Each structure stands twice: as structure tokens, then as C-alpha cells.
Amino acid sequence: CHHHTYYYIFLLFSGAQYFQWELPRIIKYIQNHFKWDQVSLLSHSMGSIASMRFACIFPDDVDFFIAVDSLIYDDYDLNLVLNKFATNIVKGLTALQRLEKEPPAYTIEEVTKKWHYGTRKSVDLESVKYLLTRGVKQSKADPTKYYYSRDSRLKYILFTPEDRKFVEALVRRLKAPTLYVKAINSPFSADPFSVEMRELIEQLNDKYEFHFVPGTHHVHLNNPEVLAPLIKNFVEKNNLSL
Template sequence: MAQGIFFRAIFNCNKNFRKPAAILANIHTHNIHTNTEVPTKEIQIPIQYGHIAAKLWGNDQERPILALHGWQDNAGTWDTLAPMLCQNRSILAIDFPGHGHSSWIPPGMHYYTWELPRFILFLKNFFNWDKVSILSHSMGSIASLRFASVFPDDVDCYIAIDSLVADDFNLDHVVERLPSILNKIELEQSRLNDEPPSYPIEELHKMWHLGTRKSVALESVKYLSQRGTKPSTKDPNKYYFSRDSRLKHTLFQPENKKFVEALVQRLKCPTLYIKGIDSPFASDEFSIEMRELIEKNNPDYEIHFVPGTHHVHLNNPERLAPLIMQFMKKHNLRI
């Protein structure tokens, strides 16, 4: 690939977006808080209503691995794993809209899960990538499978952590909850400009830890909170969750099983699925059927079970790094 194609794409963006100088002014290098202290770069990718924030590990002159986080997390979810992988291949971790440092969607709108595969397509087109290499977790993994299935020739590898398809929801339970969810969505729309409740940082970290059912280890919360909290304007000693509050009530609508099966059967790129043994997600009967269907149809699919929670990649990255490097080497994908 030609030298500089990654960041040259920034200079070729639509003339209606901000000028490159305004984008590059927001790029800086710093050390993340890991043992390896690998330098990273922060960038902003322009979109119609603001920007997508992203964090780059490694060389900015080549096509990176695109890293996609889970629901209500952010690019910090890769702070412990990415430094173990980026020596020979750069990693670009984005904050999905409403998460981390990325812009929120406009008032009056709501988050829709099929927008996430579209964002992968947007990034591919924006950077003029020939292929997309994906490292993903949870909501990001589900979005990535959808993209890799709809655009099977545009993905050269797909690495999924703890999720592949949306869990098989109880439809009666979903319908029963809809009135409450829709009312909460309306309430959140009315207070988008209000500062959320704030807490001492230690208390906020405990809330984040417990809010994930202890999936994010208490000592790992700091990686997410760096991008997911802001100091209160009312009390400088307190912090609040800075992600878009509308995300809490995202409508994860169950899809027709035949539709999901049709998607899964189109997944043909080399696929690595790593499942946390201690995670309750993706353990339902339908999820198991779908990964067995992938195994049947895709000769380049492999699965590994590792001890750990839903956030095993963040809490225990040393358990995943060797599997990922072995997978990439097996398929002649440099890492």
C-alpha cells in the first residue's frame, strides 16, 4: 500500500467538512497507562454532525486494524490489548457516536444498531481502504459480523470477542418493556443539555464496575473512564458519565432468525471468535446454533474459549494476544 494513504485520506475529505488543518490540530501523541507505554495518536474524523474520535496505535502510514468497542464502552477498551499487537500493524480504535470523545447524534434522533455497520462502510470509504481488518467486542462484534456478511469481499479478517450475533431475546419480554423504554427515550431527549449527576472519581469507578455486573474489573475501569467521564462544572472534585444518555435505552430489537441465518451464511472471511468462559452473553441456544453454522460454512473460522468475563480482552489481554497473533500469521495477515 502506498506510503501515507491512511492520513492522506484526511486531506481528501469532502469539501463540506472541516479543513485538514482543523483535523490535524487535534492530533497529539501521548503515552497510555499500560506497562508498555506505547505512544498513541488521537484523531478526529469529520461527519455531518460533528466528528468520530479515534485512537491510533502504531504506524500512521499504512492501513490499520479497525478496533470496535461494545455498548456504552469506548476506544479505551483496547488500551491493554492494543499495545501487545501493534508492533508490526497499527490499530485504529474508534469511539462510536455518542461514546467516548465522539459527537452525539442530533437532538430528536435515536441510536439504531444497523447504523454501526454503516459507520464501518463510511470509514472504509473515507480512508479509501481496499479491505477492512476488524478487531471487535460485543456490540462492535455484532456490527462487524453484519458488515462482513453484507460486504463479504471487503473484509480480510474478522476477530470477535464474546459476541457474534445479538442474543436471542424473549419476544414477550421485549414487548412488555417497550412502553417503559420509549418513555425513557422521550425523557432523555428533553434533558440532553443537562449535566448528569456527578460523583467522586472512586465512587464513579465502583459504579462503572458494578454497572457491568463486575465484567469490567475495578482496576480496568480507569481505561474506559479516561474517555467516558468529564469533571463536573458544579463541583471540580466530582465527575459524571459523559456518554450520550440516550444510549442507555437503545432499542436492541431482535431480528428474524431466518434473516440472521442468511447473514451468517455469507460470512466467508477468516474469522476468529474468542469466548469468555465466565460471560453470560452469547450462551443461548440460538447463538450456539449460529456459531456452529459459521463453522459449517466457513473453513477459515476458529473458536477459542478463555477464562474471563465479557471484558476479558480488557482485564486479561495476555490471554488473547497470542491467539490473535497466531490467527493473523496463519492467514498471512501481518501483525
């Protein structure tokens, strides 16, 4: 059976909420659906975190793993996380009830600026226009305006901090050829424990490759030319195929 490249897509099943261990389960679901022997993972942010978990618990099912700007969860303030749980559960349920209703709509200019500032300027204004082609829909109530077409439940994530020994045990199971690219101007996966785990992978996996690149968390959108040569070289060096 040929290897298949799986570009990470997150789907929320009815009644589900954005939760960290639901994500690798969905990757396995897709693998089983298409009857693939292995998957190849090219992922970013939460997708990288999900793919990392999948690659660690199903090490024989992964052809290769490419992660952009995230690998494991950062350190979290436990009280901050716990204080958000009740709010996010309630808002997630409210969002579930509103799935069939059209969300607030804005002009293209407003949508573009909201997307840019909503990412704390991580996504360049120039890059937003490409995201708009799949990320907004025209309002039926007012054809001059547009609304975000994403599932609104994605805004209410249930982060669950995990014991560091557990995370380390996961990391030690990663054996697939792995490329990890970290954006210099991104705050994610930059805490001491994330760096420690990154260095542990380097010690244990002789097919691991790491690079810093200039850019924000959304470097793959703003500066794809920075990532493309790294991915190309990684694939060629390991005799892989995209």
C-alpha cells in the same frame, strides 16, 4: 490501497438512537469517508454484532474479522423486548434533550464502584481505573466530582429480535478470516441458537477459528494477556497485518 484496521467505534448522530442496523451503516460510512477498499474488524460485544452484520452483507469489504464474546443476538423474550420499546424510545428522546446539560456527578470512589457494579462486576475494579481516563469528565459545578462522559442515549437500546432463518442466511455469507473468542463466564451468545450458528460458521468457513477463554464479558479489559496470543497467532497464520 492499503488495508486499514478499524477498531469499532460507535457514534450517535443527532437524533439517532442505539439500534442494531444503524451500526453496520456507520462502519460503511467510515469506510467510504476514508476511501478504504477494505476494513479489518477487531470488536467486542455490540461492536462484534455490528461487525458480524457488516462482514456478512459486505463480504468483499472485510479483510479479517475478530470478535470478542459476541457474534449474533441471543434469544430474547419477545414480550420483554416489546415492553421495553416504549420506555426506551421516551427515555432516548429525553436523553437527547439533555445532551448539553451536565449529568449527575460523583466522587472518583463512587464513579469507580458504580462502573464496576453497573457491569455486574464484569469489569474488575482494577480495570475501571483505566476506563476512567476517557470515560469521565470533571464536573464544572463541583471540581471534586466527576460525571460519565458517554452519550446517555447509549443506555436505551432498541433490540429487535429477528427471524432465525434471516440470521442464518446472514451467517452463511461470512467468508472473511474470522477469529471468535468466547469468555467462559459470560452469559452472552451462549443460548442454543447462538451455538448452532457458531458451529455453522465452522462448517462453512475454513478460515474460521474459535476459542473459549477464562474470564467475564470484559475479558479483554481484565485479562488482555489471554487474548493477545490468540490474536497474534490468528494474524500470523492468515498472513494479515494489524
